[in-house]
Amino acid sequence: MFRGAFSIWGRDMRVLRRSLFSELLAVIAYPLTLYLAFGIGLKGYIADVEGVPYALFIAPGLISMTAVNAAFDESAWSMWFHRRVQHTIEEYRVNPITVYDIVIGKIFSGFCQGAIKGVAVAAVIFLMTPFRFPFPHLLAYLFFIILGSMIFSCLGTICGTTIDKPENIGRVQAVVIVPLIFMAGIFFPLSSYPAAILPAIRVLPTTAIFEGARQALLKGGIEGGYAAILIATAAVSFVLAVWIFNKKIEE
Amino acid sequence: MRRPYIVQILMTPAIVLHGITKTYGALTAVDDFSLEVERGAIFALLGPNGAGKTTLIRVLTTLLRPTAGDAMVEGRSVLTEGREVRRLIGVVPQENNLDRYLTARENLVLHARMHGMRPAEYNRVIDELLELTGLGGRQHDFPDTYSGGMQRRLVVARALVHHPRVLFLDEPTTGLDPQSRRAVWDYIQTLRARMTIFLTTHYMDEADTLCDRIVIMDHGRPLVDGSAAQLKEALAHSHLYEVEVRRDADRYETVLRGLPFVESAERSGNLFRLALTGEEALKPLMDAIGSADIRKICLREPSLEDVFIELTGKKVRE
Numbered sequence: 217m218f219r220g221a222f223s224i225w226g227r228d229m230r231v232l233r234r235s236l237f238s239e240l241l242a243v244i245a246y247p248l249t250l251y252l253a254f255g256i257g258l259k260g261y262i263a264d265v266e267g268v269p270y271a272l273f274i275a276p277g278l279i280s281m282t283a284v285n286a287a288f289d290e291s292a293w294s295m296w297f298h299r300r301v302q303h304t305i306e307e308y309r310v311n312p313i314t315v316y317d318i319v320i321g322k323i324f325s326g327f328c329q330g331a332i333k334g335v336a337v338a339a340v341i342f343l344m345t346p347f348r349f350p351f352p353h354l355l356a357y358l359f360f361i362i363l364g365s366m367i368f369s370c371l372g373t374i375c376g377t378t379i380d381k382p383e384n385i386g387r388v389q390a391v392v393i394v395p396l397i398f399m400a401g402i403f404f405p406l407s408s409y410p411a412a413i414l415p416a417i418r419v420l421p422t423t424a425i426f427e428g429a430r431q432a433l434l435k436g437g438i439e440g441g442y443a444a445i446l447i448a449t450a451a452v453s454f455v456l457a458v459w460i461f462n463k464k465i466e467e
Numbered sequence: 468m469r470r471p472y473i474v475q476i477l478m479t480p481a482i483v484l485h486g487i488t489k490t491y492g493a494l495t496a497v498d499d500f501s502l503e504v505e506r507g508a509i510f511a512l513l514g515p516n517g518a519g520k521t522t523l524i525r526v527l528t529t530l531l532r533p534t535a536g537d538a539m540v541e542g543r544s545v546l547t548e549g550r551e552v553r554r555l556i557g558v559v560p561q562e563n564n565l566d567r568y569l570t571a572r573e574n575l576v577l578h579a580r581m582h583g584m585r586p587a588e589y590n591r592v593i594d595e596l597l598e599l600t601g602l603g604g605r606q607h608d609f610p611d612t613y614s615g616g617m618q619r620r621l622v623v624a625r626a627l628v629h630h631p632r633v634l635f636l637d638e639p640t641t642g643l644d645p646q647s648r649r650a651v652w653d654y655i656q657t658l659r660a661r662m663t664i665f666l667t668t669h670y671m672d673e674a675d676t677l678c679d680r681i682v683i684m685d686h687g688r689p690l691v692d693g694s695a696a697q698l699k700e701a702l703a704h705s706h707l708y709e710v711e712v713r714r715d716a717d718r719y720e721t722v723l724r725g726l727p728f729v730e731s732a733e734r735s736g737n738l739f740r741l742a743l744t745g746e747e748a749l750k751p752l753m754d755a756i757g758s759a760d761i762r763k764i765c766l767r768e769p770s771l772e773d774v775f776i777e778l779t780g781k782k783v784r785e
Contacts, residue, residue, distance in 0.1 A: 223580040231568045303564035307625075310528050311581035312554040466532065 220313025224321030225328070228294065232329060243286055243333045244340050247278040251341060254403060266405050268434060275347045276430040277402035280361055283334025284425060287365040288372040288393060291326030292385050295376025298322075309465065319373060319461040323454070326369030327362070334361055349433050356432035363446040364425035368393075370453035377461045400426040421449040479542050481506040481633050481663035482527065486536035489522050489687075496522040498687035499536070504680070509655075509664045511678040513671070515779050519687040520667040521561065524637050527665070528558050541632050554582070557626030557662075559636045563618045565610040571621050572597065572606040575628050582629040589628060596624040600654060616647025623651065627658070634658065636666035640673065652677060671771040681771070685779045698774045706743040707773065710756070711763040713737070719756060726755055740767065 232239065255271035262270040298304045308318050341347050349357075371393075379385050400422035401408075409417050417423055418441075428442030482504040489497040497519040504510045514520050525531040527538055529549040538545045540552045566574050572593060579589035597603040600620040610618050619639065626634060636655070640648040652673060658664065668674055674681050675695045682692045691698055712719050716737045723732045723739060728748035733740040743752065753764075 219583055220581050223577060226580070227566070227569065227573075227577050230573070234568075302566060303560070303562055304566050306530065306560060307564045307566075307578070308581065309530055310553055310556070310558040311578065312550045312583070313581050314550070 218317060218320065220308065220311065220317025221321035221324065223313075224308065224318060225324050228290075228321070228325035229328065232332075240333065240336045243282060244337055247282045247337050248340060248344070251275065251278055251345065255345070266407070271345065272347055272349075272434065273405075273430070274403055275341055275345070276349075276357065276433040277400075277426045279334050279338045279341065280364060280426050280429045281397055281402060282337040283330040283361050284364045284368040284397070285330075285393075286333035287326045287330030287369040288375075288389070290329040291322060291369045291372025292376040292379075292388075293372075294325065295322055295373050296379065296382060296385060297376075299376065300380060300382075305465075315462050315465050316458060319458050322376075323366070323369045323373050323457060326372055327365045330365035330369065331361065334365070350436065353433050353436040356436060356438045357429055359438055359443070360425055360429035360432055360446065363450050364429070366450050367421060367425070367446070367453050370450070370457040373457040374453075374460050377457070377464050396420065396422040397426070399423075402426055419445060421445055424449070479506075479539075480504055481508070481541060482510075482665060483539040484523075484527075484536070485538065487523065487526055487533045487538055488535040489519075489526060489531060490534045495687050497526070497533070500684075500687065500689060501536075502682065502689065502692075504663060504665060506663055507660070508679045509659060509677055510666070511674040511681045512665070512667045512684060513669075513674055513681060513775060514667075514684040518685045518779070520684065521637055522687075523684075524558075524635050524665070524667060528556060528635055529553055554629075555632045557629070557631035557634045559619075559622050559626050559634070559639050561637045561641065563610070563615075563622050565618060565621060565625075567609060567611045570607050570609055571602055571613070574610065574621065575625055578625050579628045584629060592628055592630075596627060599657075600624045601650070614647070616643050616650060619643060619647065619651055620654065623654065631662060633663045633665060636664065638667055638669060640668065640670060648673075671775060675771040683775060683778050690778045691774070695771055699769050699771060701774070706745060706748070707767040707769055708741045708743060708749075708752075709763070709765050709767045710739045710741060710752075710761065711737055712739075712756075712760045713762045714760055719760070722756060726752065728752070737762070 251271070251274065255274055259271060264270065265273040295305075305318065309315070375385055375388050379388065399417065400420060401417075406414065406417060406423065406427060424442040424445040428439055428446065431437070431439055431442075480503040482502070484500055484502040487497055487500045488495065500519070500523065512520050512523065522531065526533050527540060527545060529545050529552050532546070541555045543551045543555065545552050566577065569577060575593045575596065576589065579593065584592075594603070597606050600623065602617060602621060602624070605613065605617070610621060613621065623636075623639065634655075639655070640651050643651065648670070655664065656677060666678075679694065680692070681695055681698060683690045683698070691701065693701075710723075714737075716734065719739070720732070720734055723729055723741065728744045728751060730742040730744055732742075741752075743749065
C-alpha cells in the first residue's frame with residue numbers, strides 16, 4: 217500500500233537533501249527581505265496593527281507564505297518537469313504502482329518542502345529579529361500551515377499536470393496565486409477592506425490560511441470557521457488533483 | 468484432464484492481442500490488430516513513422532487503454548490486470564527517460580523500490596547489471612554526464628532490475644553510433660534465453676540478423692508476418708538486378724528507363740538497381756545496353772529493406 221508514493225517521496229527528499237543549503241538560502245532571502253523592508257523599514261510609520269506591533273503582525277504571514285509558496289512551486293514545477301521534460305512519469309507508470317501513488321507521492325513531497333522551508337524561515341526570523349510568540353501556540357499554528365501547504369501542493373499538482381508551457385505556470389502564479397496570498401491580509405488587517413467585500417474575502421482559503429495562522433500564533437487557538445474552510449478546501453483540492461492527474465494520464 | 472497452472476502458463480503465448488483498436492478522434496492509429504508472440508522469441512514490429520508501432524507498445528505496457536479489444540501479457544489482461552502486467556514487463560521507451568537528478572545507481576534503486584524489492588535483493592542485481600552493461604565504474608555519476616550509448620544501456624539495465632518475463636524495446640538503438648548500437652544489441656542478445664523480447668526498430672539489418680519473427684505493419688494493420696528469410700523469399704519473384712557501367716551513366720539511364728520490361732530503375736553513381744518484369748527480360752536487356760561498357764551485372768537477393776519498401780511504399784511519412 218502506497219509503496220510507490222513512498223518511493224517517489226523518498227526520491228524527492230533525496231534530491232532536496234543534495235541541494236538543501238542553496239534551496240534554503242534562496243527561499244529565506246525573499247521573506248526575510250520583506251520582513252526587513254516592511255517590518256523594520258515601516259516600523260516608524262506603522263506602530264501597531266489592531267494592538268499588535270507591525271513587525272510581529274506580518275511575521276506569521278511571511279512564514280506561512282514561504283511554506284505555501286514552496287509547496288506550490290515544488291508540486292507544480294516538479295510535476296511539469298517529470299511529465300514534460302524528463303518523462304519520468306512514464307517510467308513510474310510502467311512499474312507496478314498506481315497513478316494514486318504518483319500523485320500522492322508528489323503532493324506529499326510538495327507539502328514536505330513547504331513545511332521544511334517554512335520552518336527554516338521561521339527559525340531565521342526568530343533568530344535575527346525580536347519576533348517572539350508563546351510556544352504553546354505553535355501546535356495550532358502548525359495546523360494551519362500543514363493544511364495550507366497541502367492545499368497549495370494540490371493546486372501546484374493540478375497546474376503541473378494540466379499546463380504544458382512553463383511560462384503559463386509562471387502566469388498562474390503571478391495572476392492567481394500571488395494576488396490570493398496578498399489579498400489575504402499578510403501586510404494589512406482584514407478590517408481595511410470595505411465592509412461590502414469583507415465577507416467574500418473571509419471565505420477565501422488563503423484568508424483562512426494566513427489570518428487563521430496569525431490568530432493561532434499570536435492569540436492561540438483555532439478558529440472554527442477558518443478551520444472548516446481549510447479542511448473542506450484541502451479535501452476538495454486533493455480529490456481534484458488526483459482526479460485531474462488520472463484523467464490527464466489516460467489521454 | 469485439467470493441466471497444472473504452471474503448465475498452462477508455459478503453453479500460452481507470451482503476448483496475445485485480440486482485435487486491438489486505438490482511435491484518436493477521427494484518426495485510427497491501430498485497427499483491429501491481432502497477434503500472438505511465442506514465449507522466448509525475439510519479435511520485431513516494423514513499420515514507417517505513424518504506422519502504429521508505438522501505440523501498440525503503449526497499449527501492451529498499459530500506458531494506453533485500447534478503444535476496443537484486449538491484450539494479454541503472460542496470460543494477464545492489460546485492461547483488468549494492469550498492475551500485474553507491469554510487474555512482469557520491462558520497458559525501454561524511445562526516449563531516455565532517466566532521472567537526471569539521481570545517479571545511475573539511484574535510478575536503478577528507485578526502479579527496484581517501486582517493484583517492492585528489498586535492498587539485499589536489489590543491490591546484488593544492480594551490481595551485476597552495472598557490470599554487464601559496462602557502467603560499474605560510472606555508477607555514481609549523473610546520467611547527463613553519460614554518452615547517448617551509455618544512457619541507453621542504463622535504460623536497458625533499469626528495465627531488467629526486476630527480472631521481467633517480457634521486455635519491450637521501442638526503437639532501442641535509434642540515434643546511437645554503430646559501436647553503441649552493437650553494444651546494446653550484444654547485450655540484448657544475451658537476454659534471449661531468459662525472456663521474450665518485443666521490439667520496434669527502423670534498422671532493417673538489426674531485425675534481419677537478430678529477430679526470430681518480424682511483422683511489418685502500416686496504417687495500424689499488419690501487412691506480413693514471418694521470419695526475415697520468409698519475408699525475403701516472398702519478394703524473390705521480383706527479379707532484382709544490379710548493373711554497373713564503366714562510363715556514360717547518364718545515357719544508360721535514359722536507355723534503361725525507356726525499356727518496357729524495366730519496372731523500376733534506381734541509380735547510384737554508375738550503379739543501377741533494376742526491377743525486371745521477369746527472367747525472360749534479361750536477354751533483351753543485354754541486347755539493349757550491349758556489353759562494351761558493362762562492368763558488372765548480377766542478380767540481387769532482396770533485402771528486408773526491399774520488402775519493407777515494397778509493402779509500405781517509398782513516400783516519406785510525416
